[in-house]
Amino acid sequence: MKVSDCFIPTLREVPAEAEIPSHQLLLRAGFIRKLGAGIYTYLPLAWRVIGKIEALLKDEMDSIGCGEIRMPTLHPQELLEETNRWDVDVVYKLKDRREASFALGFTHEEVITDIARRDFRSWRDLPRLLYQVQTKFRDEPRPRGGLIRTREFIMYDAYSFDRDDAGMELSFQKFKTAYSRVFNRMGLPFVIAEADGGAIGDLDNNEFVVLSPSGEDTILICRETGYAANVECCPVLPPDPADAPIATNGNGNGNGDKPLEIVSTPGARTIDEVAGMLGTAPMHLVKTLIYLADGAPVAALVRGDHEVNEVKLRRLLNVAELFLADDTTVERITGAPTGFAGPVGLIGPRVIADHALSVMRNFITGANQADAHYVHVNVGRDFAPTEFADLRNALPGDPSPDDSRYLLTEARGIEVGHVFKLGTKYSAAMNATFTDENSHLQTIQMGSYGIGLGRTMAAAIEISHDGNGIIWHPAIAPFQVVIVVADWRDPAGLESGQALHDALEIRGIDALLDDRDERAGVKFKDADLVGYPVRVVVGKGLANGFLEIRARRDAASSREVPVLEAADAIAALLIELRDGPSEQQAAAA
RNA sequence: CGGGGCGUAGCUCAGCUUGGUAGAGCGUUGCGUUUGGGACGCAAAAGUCGCAGGUUCGAAUCCUGUCGCCCCGACCA
Numbered sequence: 001m002k003v004s005d006c007f008i009p010t011l012r013e014v015p016a017e018a019e020i021p022s023h024q025l026l027l028r029a030g031f032i033r034k035l036g037a038g039i040y041t042y043l044p045l046a047w048r049v050i051g052k053i054e055a056l057l058k059d060e061m062d063s064i065g066c067g068e069i070r071m072p073t074l075h076p077q078e079l080l081e082e083t084n085r086w087d088v089d090v091v092y093k094l095k096d097r098r099e100a101s102f103a104l105g106f107t108h109e110e111v112i113t114d115i116a117r118r119d120f121r122s123w124r125d126l127p128r129l130l131y132q133v134q135t136k137f138r139d140e141p142r143p144r145g146g147l148i149r150t151r152e153f154i155m156y157d158a159y160s161f162d163r164d165d166a167g168m169e170l171s172f173q174k175f176k177t178a179y180s181r182v183f184n185r186m187g188l189p190f191v192i193a194e195a196d197g198g199a200i201g202d203l204d205n206n207e208f209v210v211l212s213p214s215g216e217d218t219i220l221i222c223r224e225t226g227y228a229a230n231v232e233c234c235p236v237l238p239p240d241p242a243d244a245p246i247a248t249n250g251n252g253n254g255n256g257d258k259p260l261e262i263v264s265t266p267g268a269r270t271i272d273e274v275a276g277m278l279g280t281a282p283m284h285l286v287k288t289l290i291y292l293a294d295g296a297p298v299a300a301l302v303r304g305d306h307e308v309n310e311v312k313l314r315r316l317l318n319v320a321e322l323f324l325a326d327d328t329t330v331e332r333i334t335g336a337p338t339g340f341a342g343p344v345g346l347i348g349p350r351v352i353a354d355h356a357l358s359v360m361r362n363f364i365t366g367a368n369q370a371d372a373h374y375v376h377v378n379v380g381r382d383f384a385p386t387e388f389a390d391l392r393n394a395l396p397g398d399p400s401p402d403d404s405r406y407l408l409t410e411a412r413g414i415e416v417g418h419v420f421k422l423g424t425k426y427s428a429a430m431n432a433t434f435t436d437e438n439s440h441l442q443t444i445q446m447g448s449y450g451i452g453l454g455r456t457m458a459a460a461i462e463i464s465h466d467g468n469g470i471i472w473h474p475a476i477a478p479f480q481v482v483i484v485v486a487d488w489r490d491p492a493g494l495e496s497g498q499a500l501h502d503a504l505e506i507r508g509i510d511a512l513l514d515d516r517d518e519r520a521g522v523k524f525k526d527a528d529l530v531g532y533p534v535r536v537v538v539g540k541g542l543a544n545g546f547l548e549i550r551a552r553r554d555a556a557s558s559r560e561v562p563v564l565e566a567a568d569a570i571a572a573l574l575i576e577l578r579d580g581p582s583e584q585q586a587a588a589a
Numbered sequence: 590c591g592g593g594g595c596g597u598a599g600c601u602c603a604g605c606u607u608g609g610u611a612g613a614g615c616g617u618u619g620c621g622u623u624u625g626g627g628a629c630g631c632a633a634a635a636g637u638c639g640c641a642g643g644u645u646c647g648a649a650u651c652c653u654g655u656c657g658c659c660c661c662g663a664c665c666a
Contacts, residue, residue, distance in 0.1 A: 009601065011616095013600055037657080063654095136666095141665070142660095144659085420666085448666085484625090517626085519623085519626085520626070540625070
């Protein structure tokens with residue numbers, strides 16, 4: 001392929017709409033163009049990268065015996081109603097000319113389960129693994145970051161069907177291993193994090209996360225044990241009672257319980273305002289949040305400097321719907337305007353206290369009346385929570401859930417893949433059963449597994465770029481080698497470049513010949529911007545029989561090689577680049 | 590959905606406060622010179638100032654509404 005034949009519209013300036021590096025570079029290097037918020041066209045270079053990622057995936061799917069299929073994008077309303085997912089808020093809906101309703105596919109559990117219930121009839125039909133690569137549609141509340149979060153995106157999604165738990169576990173592990181191989185092969189450092197299944201399922205599930213400041217997810221990591229979890233579900237161990245003296249005292253320094261006192265705090269509604277007014281720190285306060293859980297009021301208590309984790313609360317309460325009560329409801333339940341709620345004298349709601357409260361003494365809470373707070377509140381004496389539980393978001397510095405000797409650190413991450421055990425969530429709802437050896441009807445055990453291809457491409461850029469542009473790993477680079485003919489008017493140069501290009505193609509190396517009638521500087525800038533792993537320059541050295549070869553990631557790697565040895569040298573360099581992570585990647589990891 | 594910001598030439602932006610009929614750089618086109626890190630000169634094309642109302646003799650500029658985009662938050666299989 002020649003650059004002059006390939007559509008690569010590079011931009012000199014950074015488009016104003018792009019903030020994060022991958023978004024800027026994808027636009028500048030001519031990979032994507034925006035049609036609307038979260039809707040993008042993949043231009044030739046991007047499409048080639050997507051194709052490379054897809055090919056790696058297909059290779060690994062073949063190796064675990066997972067077959068490729070292609071499911072419809074149009075999903076009939078009745079199908080989604082079987083699993084109560086017609087009214088999921090991200091669903092795009094449309095009607096046909098006969099007023100029949102359809103959803104644009106946002107995930108394909110229902111469609112694949114429909115196949116399963118029709119065709120997987122016997123235990124002999126299981127296990128079965130299937131996948132597809134297809135566009136998904138989700139009406140995201142807020143698309144962002146270029147390809148990081150879009151409303152229409154290319155997703156690889158796979159589904160497993162097993163006869164029992166053990167089988168499901170085996171399938172789950174197969175995909176985890178396959179995904180690890182895929183990301184390793186593309187040189188993408190990742191962590192496997194414990195995660196929340198959200199609406200898909202609430203059994204075991206893991207996210208494959210690429211750590212990057214541009215990521216949307218907060219991940220807690222233990223360097224020592226390798227533990228990682230999304231903040232949504234990272235458990236917090238109950239505090240050691242020995243730590244009690246640290247988290248004590250409303251505004252005094254005595255050790256005993258002090259008498260409950262009410263103080264005036266006019267206008268102070270937030271934790272910071274109250275702490276400021278009373279001359280203490282947020283950690284000595286207790287936040288009382290009133291939630292409505294399937295309509296019933298619940299008070300959640302956490303330390304002032306902690307945050308309630310709604311995923312944990314929802315699971316604890318085992319309710320479908322959970323949201324913060326509005327001001328009117330808060331006032332009805334607590335008798336005070338929002339900002340002055342407290343557990344003392346609170347009648348009605350179930351009161352759930354975070355474990356941290358078990359070691360707090362003489363703390364501050366709202367007094368359930370306007371402009372007033374209690375100080376020197378103590379659990380047991382002044383109020384009794386319905387129960388203590390793990391209610392808060394984990395924080396850096398918290399002990400690792402799998403070994404309390406070590407502490408967690410926090411990082412941002414991009415969720416590039418997600419693996420779920422579904423159990424019988426969909427198969428039971430849709431009556432997908434099979435007959436076992438004993439002629440008993442059993443429900444199929446399912447799993448679902450996904451990788452966002454566009455997002456993976458963006459993540460690869462986030463962790464591998466420099467001031468000049470992208471630095472692709474050879475496994476997913478749009479082209480592995482660019483051959484820059486410095487002087488396009490020189491027939492010998494063009495001929496030599498073309499010959500090298502052809503020699504590389506014969507070896508199965510993707511090469512791109514920059515034959516444009518541009519000045520050499522322009523071609524160099526573009527080559528750096530696009531980020532081809534290897535650059536060959538056909539230039540001044542050609543008269544003496546030499547070409548210049550260098551790795552994109554390392555300017556100092558530039559060297560002259562004889563024309564006849566160039567293809568060998570390039571092949572060797574590509575292997576070196578494939579096997580060793582770049583410094584940027586290593587640093588990011 | 591809440592908060593903030595922005596819509597002026599293909600791109601990046603100025604002009605708006607103080608209304609007088611639209612500019613720069615880059616890019617594009619042509620000619621010439623140049624030719625290893627986004628060259629130079631000359632010439633040229635290119636904008637219903639997001640859209641709709643309103644105020645005014647006159648609106649890119651002021652007012653109202655509306656649409657779109659970006660960021661933060663909420664939300665997110």
